[in-house]
Amino acid sequence: MNGEQRTVAVVGATGSIGASALDVIARHPARLRASVLAAGSNVAALLQLCAIHRPRHAVIASEAAYAALRDGLRDAGLDTQAHCGDAALEALVSGDECDTVVAAIVGAAGLPSTLAAARAGKRILLANKESLVLAGELLMAAAHAGGATIVPVDSEHNAIFQCLPDAHAHAGLKRIILTASGGPFRGRTRASLADVSVEQAVAHPKWSMGPKISVDSATLMNKGLEVIEAHHLFGVGRDRLDVLVHPQSLVHSLVEFVDGSTLAQLGLPDMRTALAVGLAWPERIASGVSGLDLIAQGGRLDFEPPDLDAFPCLRLAYAALDAGGTATAVLNAANEVAVSAFLQRRIGFLAIPALVEHTLAALPATPATSLAALYEADREARRIATVAIADKAIHA
Ligand code: NAD
Ligand code: MG
Known part of the structure; x- marks a missing residue:
């Protein structure tokens, strides 16, 4: 790092990985600074993090929450600039405001910002595994072409x-x-x-x-x-x-x-150990985690x-990897829909694998030649899984 301070965008800052990343960053003010914080919709949690970490920029995904973020920053007397939406997030993770991006959005929603960081040649601490399951080949190729370094933090x-x-x-x-x-x-x-x-x-x-x-x-x-x-x-x-x-x-x-x-x-x-590895690699820094006894x-x-x-589910994932093409995008999308329905208590636990299996069978794999084809498979899988839940077609 040659004594330079790394500037870090924490994308998914209000989540579990976001909290662990910010904990490690705050331990090393001379070498690490959180310059961009981004979250989905929880303005109160994002404002709290801005008061502690004083980033240059804060981004909320939901447009409806923008005014609350802007006013909250102003009322707190912070000079953090407020932004909203995907385009603003992609511009910030690609631009000069950060050299490192912690990709910690949950689900396929994390792909656009991760891809933007890859194309821009950033150091990416990749927690958002769903972006690789949806579009692994394209994301790895974008990182290679952009000169990005991906340090996995899973x-x-x-x-x-x-x-x-x-x-x-x-x-x-x-x-x-x-x-x-x-x-x-x-x-x-x-x-x-x-x-x-x-x-x-x-x-x-x-x-x-x-x-x-x-x-x-x-x-x-x-x-x-x-x-x-x-x-x-x-x-x-x-x-x-x-x-x-x-x-x-x-x-x-x-x-x-x-x-x-x-x-x-x-x-x-x-998770702070893996995040510290990514933040300092090839050097090592303290993470707050004690050694193993x-x-x-x-x-x-x-x-x-x-x-x-x-x-x-593990067998279905292996089968999707074998099938190739759009199959892993379908697996991921059906699983996201099923897990969300389970968390809302609309389906039982065994309906999760049943829905994924049903959706994979309904949408045979096709070659994944473009991002558009993968997003189309993702959309269609979400539609099929959602219909199956609404029709109570899955009895698990
Ligand atoms: P979480 O639910 O605690 O946090 C998710 C974060 O993503 C929140 O900050 C939320 O605001 C943000 N978010 C959601 N949708 C968004 C959107 N559309 N735009 C912008 N931000 C959005 O999840 P988590 O446990 O921190 O997991 C995050 C990712 O890291 C997942 O892909 C998960 O699989 C992976 N991961 C997590 C752990 C862990 O220990 N938590 C370990 C390994 C991998
Ligand atoms: Mg893991």
């Missing part, structure tokens, strides 16, 4: 990145093993999951996260999205991407080489294979 991919920092010169790589906590329902049969509540599904045993990814962890769709994410980030085929359930969530992933070596990265389950953590590391019968 904990598993950050672990792999640390074991394999030069992602495309990995001679001798044999396979990647993503670890999974197994979520709150590890060990349960499929039948016993029919009546689980939203509260049970979002109560993750090891990680504190936003509601959507918490449900994804309970269905194991999160691990499926991560297999697809790893495929794009590290250029590794499905046959060399394995998943192991590791309930302690201390080994964040493993990389095996042809010589018999396996490298792993370990640490407490706290394996004895204090129970003195053991357990591993078991995932149960694809109880958790079919």
